[in-house]
Amino acid sequence: MKQVIIxxxxxxxxxxxxxxSFLCFSQELKYEEVVTVDSTTKEELYNRARTWVKQTxxxxxxSIDVDDERLGEISASGILDYRKQKSYFGSxxxxxxxxxxxxxxxxxxxxxxxxHSFEHKGSGGYGCRKTDYGIITTDEKAxxxxxxxxxxxxxxxxxxxxxxNIELNAxxxxxxxxxxxxxxxxx
Numbered sequence: 001m002k003q004v005i006i007x008x009x010x011x012x013x014x015x016x017x018x019x020x021s022f023l024c025f026s027q028e029l030k031y032e033e034v035v036t037v038d039s040t041t042k043e044e045l046y047n048r049a050r051t052w053v054k055q056t057x058x059x060x061x062x063s064i065d066v067d068d069e070r071l072g073e074i075s076a077s078g079i080l081d082y083r084k085q086k087s088y089f090g091s092x093x094x095x096x097x098x099x100x101x102x103x104x105x106x107x108x109x110x111x112x113x114x115x116h117s118f119e120h121k122g123s124g125g126y127g128c129r130k131t132d133y134g135i136i137t138t139d140e141k142a143x144x145x146x147x148x149x150x151x152x153x154x155x156x157x158x159x160x161x162x163x164x165n166i167e168l169n170a171x172x173x174x175x176x177x178x179x180x181x182x183x184x185x186x187x
Contacts, residue, residue, distance in 0.1 A: 029136045029159065031166045032114040037177060042072050045106045047181035049074055052173055057102070072106035080165055082120065088153040093131045096123035098162065104173075113173060115166045120158060136162065 037045060046069050053076050057064060062078035080098045084091040101117040117135065124130030133143055133155065142155030 027138045028116060029118055029138050029162070030114060030116040031163075031170065032112065032116075033170065034110060034112045035174060035177065036110045038109060040109060042106050042108045043069070044181060045108075045111050045177065046072060046074075047183065048177050048179065049104045049106060049111065049173075051181065052176040053102070053104070056169065056172070061097075066103075073103065074106075075101065075103040077101045077117075080162070082158055082161055084154075084157055085161060086153065086157050088151065088157070091154065091157075092126060093124055093128040094120075094122045094133075094151065094154040094158070096121050096130075098136070098158070100162075102169075111177065113170065115169070118162055133158065 050067065053064060053074050057076040057078045059078065062076065064074065064076045066073055066075035068074075078100050080100055081096075082098050083095050098121075099117070099119040100115060102113070102115050104111055104113045119135055120133040122131040122133070131151070131154070136158065137143075140152075142152050
């Protein structure tokens with residue numbers, strides 16, 4: 001009986017350690033913010049957000065996945081075509097699409113946006129193997145590709161490109177969310 005209890009405790013401890021390590025060491029990279037927009041209704045914010053999302057995610061590789069005015073939620077996904085900003089060995093192996101997911105949640109007088117689930121797929125280059133990093137995390141070290149040594153230069157460059165892109169999009173979103181929707185303008 002004592003061995004069963006100890007075995008159960010070891011199993012529970014093992015599951016806890018594995019779960020905890022995922023939470024602590026491989027957190028998905030996200031950019032999120034809650035923004036206050038004084039005396040603006042949820043409906044008006046929804047109209048502004050919907051217009052911005054339709055303009056921003058209007059390419060053939062983009063989609064609007066959730067569009068719910070009642071709940072005050074819009075979610076979309078799109079592709080950022082990653083091209084190296086810095087020169088490093090094997091950069092052609094890493095260049096390729098990064099899927100980006102975006103969600104915005106709306107309430108009277110405020111909204112919360114999240115850019116998340118950045119999933120990288122390398123396209124491969126001349127004389128090298130394709131390098132897929134998968135979901136981009138906050139880890140400082142690059143994940144180990146299936147074929148060999150990871151490139152921290154590529155990993156960090158991808159995160160810099162994402163940061164710049166998200167900062168531009170977030171700034172553009174904030175500007176759009178502060179303008180009256182065309183249907184509410186006096187014309």
